[in-house]
Amino acid sequence: MDEPDSTGRFGTFGGRFVPEPLMQALMDLEVNFRKFWSDPEFKGEYYDILKNFGGRPTPVTFLKNMSNDLGVNLYLKREDLAHTGSHKINNVIGQALLAKRMGKSNLIAETGAGQHGVATATAAALLGLKATVYMGAVDVKRQGLNVFRMELLGAKVVPVESGSKTLKDAVNEAMRAWVKEVDDTHYCLGSVMGPHPYPWIVREFQRILGSEARSQIYEILGGKYPNYVVACVGGGSNAAGTFSGFVDTDAELVGVEASGGAALTYGTVGVVHGMKSYILQDEVGQILEASSISAGLDYPGVGPEHSFLKENKRVRYETATDSEVLSAFKILSSSEGIIPALESAHGLAWIIKASRTGEISQGSNVLLTLSGRGDKDVAEVKEMVDRGTVI
Amino acid sequence: MDEPDSTGRFGTFGGRFVPEPLMQALMDLEVNFRKFWSDPEFKGEYYDILKNFGGRPTPVTFLKNMSNDLGVNLYLKREDLAHTGSHKINNVIGQALLAKRMGKSNLIAETGAGQHGVATATAAALLGLKATVYMGAVDVKRQGLNVFRMELLGAKVVPVESGSKTLKDAVNEAMRAWVKEVDDTHYCLGSVMGPHPYPWIVREFQRILGSEARSQIYEILGGKYPNYVVACVGGGSNAAGTFSGFVDTDAELVGVEASGGAALTYGTVGVVHGMKSYILQDEVGQILEASSISAGLDYPGVGPEHSFLKENKRVRYETATDSEVLSAFKILSSSEGIIPALESAHGLAWIIKASRTGEISQGSNVLLTLSGRGDKDVAEVKEMVDRGTVI
Amino acid sequence: MLENLTKKDLKPLVVPYITGQMRDDWLDIIYQMANAKADAIEVGLPFSDPMIDGPTIQESSKKAIENGATTDSILDGLASLDIDCPIYIMTYYNLIVRVGIDRFVERVVSSKVKGLIVPDLPLEEIDELNTATRSAGVSQVLLVAPSTPDLRMASIAKRSAGFLYTMGLMGVTGERSSLPQSALETARRAKKVAPGDLPVLVGIGVSLPEQAREITKYCDGVVVGSAIVRRILNGSKIDEIGEFIQSFKS
Amino acid sequence: MLENLTKKDLKPLVVPYITGQMRDDWLDIIYQMANAKADAIEVGLPFSDPMIDGPTIQESSKKAIENGATTDSILDGLASLDIDCPIYIMTYYNLIVRVGIDRFVERVVSSKVKGLIVPDLPLEEIDELNTATRSAGVSQVLLVAPSTPDLRMASIAKRSAGFLYTMGLMGVTGERSSLPQSALETARRAKKVAPGDLPVLVGIGVSLPEQAREITKYCDGVVVGSAIVRRILNGSKIDEIGEFIQSFKS
Numbered sequence A, B: 001m002d003e004p005d006s007t008g009r010f011g012t013f014g015g016r017f018v019p020e021p022l023m024q025a026l027m028d029l030e031v032n033f034r035k036f037w038s039d040p041e042f043k044g045e046y047y048d049i050l051k052n053f054g055g056r057p058t059p060v061t062f063l064k065n066m067s068n069d070l071g072v073n074l075y076l077k078r079e080d081l082a083h084t085g086s087h088k089i090n091n092v093i094g095q096a097l098l099a100k101r102m103g104k105s106n107l108i109a110e111t112g113a114g115q116h117g118v119a120t121a122t123a124a125a126l127l128g129l130k131a132t133v134y135m136g137a138v139d140v141k142r143q144g145l146n147v148f149r150m151e152l153l154g155a156k157v158v159p160v161e162s163g164s165k166t167l168k169d170a171v172n173e174a175m176r177a178w179v180k181e182v183d184d185t186h187y188c189l190g191s192v193m194g195p196h197p198y199p200w201i202v203r204e205f206q207r208i209l210g211s212e213a214r215s216q217i218y219e220i221l222g223g224k225y226p227n228y229v230v231a232c233v234g235g236g237s238n239a240a241g242t243f244s245g246f247v248d249t250d251a252e253l254v255g256v257e258a259s260g261g262a263a264l265t266y267g268t269v270g271v272v273h274g275m276k277s278y279i280l281q282d283e284v285g286q287i288l289e290a291s292s293i294s295a296g297l298d299y300p301g302v303g304p305e306h307s308f309l310k311e312n313k314r315v316r317y318e319t320a321t322d323s324e325v326l327s328a329f330k331i332l333s334s335s336e337g338i339i340p341a342l343e344s345a346h347g348l349a350w351i352i353k354a355s356r357t358g359e360i361s362q363g364s365n366v367l368l369t370l371s372g373r374g375d376k377d378v379a380e381v382k383e384m385v386d387r388g389t390v391i
Numbered sequence C, D: 001m002l003e004n005l006t007k008k009d010l011k012p013l014v015v016p017y018i019t020g021q022m023r024d025d026w027l028d029i030i031y032q033m034a035n036a037k038a039d040a041i042e043v044g045l046p047f048s049d050p051m052i053d054g055p056t057i058q059e060s061s062k063k064a065i066e067n068g069a070t071t072d073s074i075l076d077g078l079a080s081l082d083i084d085c086p087i088y089i090m091t092y093y094n095l096i097v098r099v100g101i102d103r104f105v106e107r108v109v110s111s112k113v114k115g116l117i118v119p120d121l122p123l124e125e126i127d128e129l130n131t132a133t134r135s136a137g138v139s140q141v142l143l144v145a146p147s148t149p150d151l152r153m154a155s156i157a158k159r160s161a162g163f164l165y166t167m168g169l170m171g172v173t174g175e176r177s178s179l180p181q182s183a184l185e186t187a188r189r190a191k192k193v194a195p196g197d198l199p200v201l202v203g204i205g206v207s208l209p210e211q212a213r214e215i216t217k218y219c220d221g222v223v224v225g226s227a228i229v230r231r232i233l234n235g236s237k238i239d240e241i242g243e244f245i246q247s248f249k250s
């Protein structure tokens, strides 16, 4: 996966649709990223922290029980084992280091599931920066554990009461906050979305996920790549990181969206949060509220590079419903001893479905990025089960 | 650290003080453990699962900010990054494999903080065994997240209403349950305690922690061992695993108990849960209730090998109070971006105290085993902070 | 064809803002604004995700959308007006893209709207829209901010039509009790680089006549947004709104 | 000096159990047990962590401890008794270790207690205590279980004094509605390996006279625990308890 063009576009997608006060910061960010990302010392520090603090490389686990049941060979790239419990740490360590090199003393971030917020708070604590995290009021409620975690890590969590009170509104609020403090503050965006250069930067910082997975699975499969490489898609960062490792193989790449937040599947092209991409919008152009059990996929947009990968057909995008996801969540927990994040369970849900229908043919090798662990979700799932909302 | 003698004793501690119906099972277990632990195939499978499923080796992290503040060089062995979030996984993978080789189809376990219960449920799911976990009713309440996790993993959680309704009563109840089902059930004990051969088996399965730490820190320190090696002590398994890697170096070994559950510091010799060891008891011999904010250290006994290591003075045992622990918990979270289990925070609390008083001299190298992550504790700590119980 | 805003007298230019359809009598309010000698009127198309707006304008957008406001309904309303005060539409880019750039610009022209202000369209992204507005004779007003360096400010000013919208501070729309230093400084810098015939107006944070008087020592006029929208939200009578606008002219 | 329990008639031996001090009139209950022709009485020292006890005896232990029961208070009570029915103390090992083995055995002797049953002391761990009890003439009763293999059972029986306590099932103390197959089988096996003069008694799960009659086809008697303790907990009158014990003798 290549660098975007000079206007920050992947094909026709991307760009920098932001108010003028942010342009200088975005241009500075691009210049600095370009400089440091080719600086071996910077890269060394980044890799060092991810290894010695972040727990990388994360393993690839073969799922014996589920593979037996499904008749396909299922492998998980285990981002749940990374420090803070998801792939989000890869990105924030990179951005926080970058912010520090740029002389910024504060980080702001938006968060949906809270994983990116926790990761940002963590990186800030580690590197001695201040962190403020914007989180939709609805998400504050359903991801209480993560709110506590951020606070313990020393971050300030600001509940966002505007709009649908979920991730998209947290992004708006974070942008508004950034406008005010752009001098000494870096906006630590949590996915491959937003204005250029974010989609590019975040993908590059998530590339480590795909590179590791590539060489691990190649070795496990005795010198082959998998038939399918699957990842869930919210903003699209874990998917972008994953696919970056396999885009030049003949693996079929599959991104799985929440059916209630499936910009690529049900959306149309538009401009929101600084980028041109597929979004869920009504006929006049108002952005729709996404609706998914997983806070991290509850987002009506998607990173522009995914729009590009959809149009050029290198990646195929599918969806999973809440009930398919809950079922996948429970199957992985009870048959393999791994409780997945609800986000990641979307990828698994599609694999289960496609294996059962024969769309994934028997004996195929399938790699799924398990983007995070489900501890943050168990209380909510338990409540749904107790209430009888789900079986 | 050596094998116990033929009566299952470390010095005068240990033994097998159990009702006759359990003797056969204990003898079988010893025979099988001896056989399989020297079987390269068994060991290979054990190491393989811990690597590819469990996320081992866990890294050793240098704490730059705290080291600066304290004037000592502080390193953490990161068991919080192991799958399920604590060192407990090392032991249960070993025991569950052993149980399977012995033809048992069920696991029972006691749990305090819930980490051992979660780990047992996990291993059971992975290896296709049934798991029943006994947990004091008080702990069920304060570790709700872990109860949910066990249930999602397919385990049955049985709240224990007898006695003090904490860990010690969960052990009694698990033993009672085991008596009834000893034929097809393995009792997967969670620490280096209980009747022989458990203290030995569990220490051997936790040895991996110490071996890794030993070679990692030796490399980090450029061919030296640390001046201090510290671990918290509940039953004593993470400490036993840790110390096994350093007992032959000249590192000072320090085990830190909860001041409200400090069998080694405030206890006397007695017999409980099948072992002779230091325990907290009154003048007539009734076992006292321990009382600590950390469910995993809320135990009035301690593994017999620790009693031995105390008497022969190879290890020194210290205590930390609840408020010292909460303070350490918050310091590590906000200054390093690592939220520790309250259990592990005991070790840190002692290090902070001893560094400030100069007992640990400036410039010393100190290795602490961070036995687990604090996600399970954040809701409780948050509540204490909100209630104003703690600052 | 692309006329800039011009002063009718020696007074500074005053451009009040209203979100289209935020109150049922919004068209009456616009008449009143024109009567109160507004030099132009900025009408917002409400958007669900207004990135640069503070709470007051966010609320007016929400109200407008609840009232059924759409691009069409607002443009239809404006088309029905009979005033000679120029109207500028403020909108986020997605509402334009959704309709299609050419169709949108056509609609704007047929509604007798003078110009467009698109706050999330920086210099680097204007070309596509600008081709359409130019050929249709619609003024595309561009924005500069305190963070905009001089050279860039000059490039933006050169491309701006109607007037140059100068953000008085780094922040979102909303009232402030006093004018920040950055507003004076940015106004001064903008005025210096702007072509002689392009009026420089300062907006964002100008809420009181005194503030307007102070800032217009350095520029040609002001845009008054949140201070008016708050009054409309609070149920102020139409003539109270008119009086408030007039107070900027006195 | 270490006399075994002997039968006084052709009836099976019956050994009722009571937890010391579980009710204020516990000593009266013991008198009544003796009157009801109990062949011996097992008195439990309550322990906070009774590993092999089910809910009924756990509750009696809790009550006793709340009543202030200690090793001393119970032994003092027993010392005051004037009956010729032998008393066996049941206790977990920690209560012995805490006092000190020699001191404990001395206290036992001075309280005219005949023997000791320590359920958490398997064959491998008895030596230290056994040295003391032997030299003091106190019978140390050992336990066998359904899981105990024949050879081991023989070794245990050889070391047991007073009687051989045979667990009727794999489980904790408590009442069962019917005798499990394992009880008959274990009784038969125990009887086969036990020295001729060592009575084999079956305990754990023997709650009804019919059960006792059935099992004593294979052994010499029964220990009745939870069934009695439940009656005492439920407030049964002393003579009701006596009658219940007598029903095992008829």
Ligand SMILES: Cc1ncc(COP(=O)(O)O)c(C=O)c1O
Binding pocket: A086, A087, A112, A113, A114, A115, A116, A190, A191, A192, A232, A233, A234, A235, A236, A237, A238, A239, A295, A296, A297, A341, A343, A344, A371, A372, A373
């Ligand atoms: C565990 C996990 N997976 C996936 C996502 C979705 O983000 P992305 O699509 O950027 O990977 C989130 C977002 O919070 C997450 O927490």
Ligand SMILES: Cc1ncc(COP(=O)(O)O)c(C=O)c1O
Binding pocket: B086, B087, B112, B113, B114, B115, B116, B190, B191, B192, B232, B233, B234, B235, B236, B237, B238, B239, B295, B296, B297, B341, B343, B344, B371, B372, B373
């Ligand atoms: C994280 C953690 N650390 C430590 C302990 C104490 O156990 P041990 O002393 O056996 O390591 C526990 C027990 O639950 C635990 O969960």
